Amino acid sequence: MKMYFYYGVMGSSKTANALMKKFNFEEQGRKVILLKPKIDTRDGEGIVKSRIGLFCKALLIKEDDTITNTIKDYDRPDVIIVDEAQFLTVSQVDELREMVDNGIMVMCYGLKTDYMGHLFEGSKRILEVTDTIREIQSMCKCGKKAIINARYSDGKIIYKGNQIDIGGNNKYRALCHKCWVNGKV
Ligand SMILES: [Zn+2]
Secondary structure (H helix, E strand, C coil), X not given: CCEEEEECCCCCCHHHXXXXXXXXXXXXXXXXXXXXXXXXXXXXXXXXECCCCCEEECEEECCCCCHHHHCCCCCCCCEEEECCHHHCCHHHHHHHHHHHHCCCEEEEEECXXXXXXXXXXXXXXXXXXCCEEEECCCECCCXXXXXXXXXXXXXXXXXXXXXXCCCCCCCEEEECHHHHHCCCC
């Protein structure tokens, strides 16, 4: 079995991809568990929702909990899909890695870096231990590839602050590096 990391900027349809993957596996008769770190409560408790309207119930992983404990009331899955995987802790990623080695496929979807261009802790660990890395690409408004989730307020890009500040289109925009450096939201 393998561990996969699908990363992309905000708005690159990661969640829609994750939900379609879940649907495909279930059509093949495989047991899938959808997980999401509890830190991201944008879509309400236990719901994974994509911008194009697809949504699905998910189990929430608390920051101080284990994956094993989170899924203990469910049958052993064939596949675990994690949305917003950048918010996993290092030990949760290591636990998922161990599950892959024990025969469960794990697919992580998430952001690689924050709005300052630095790796999230969870994404860093996934990059270190995953078998396969795939980028889900999307475009900056100028047409180049978007690589950073610019955070902005009052039309200006913010370059410093807390790493985590949950928000959607109203706070973040995916930009290429040049537009980000030039401060063009
Ligand atoms: Zn650009």
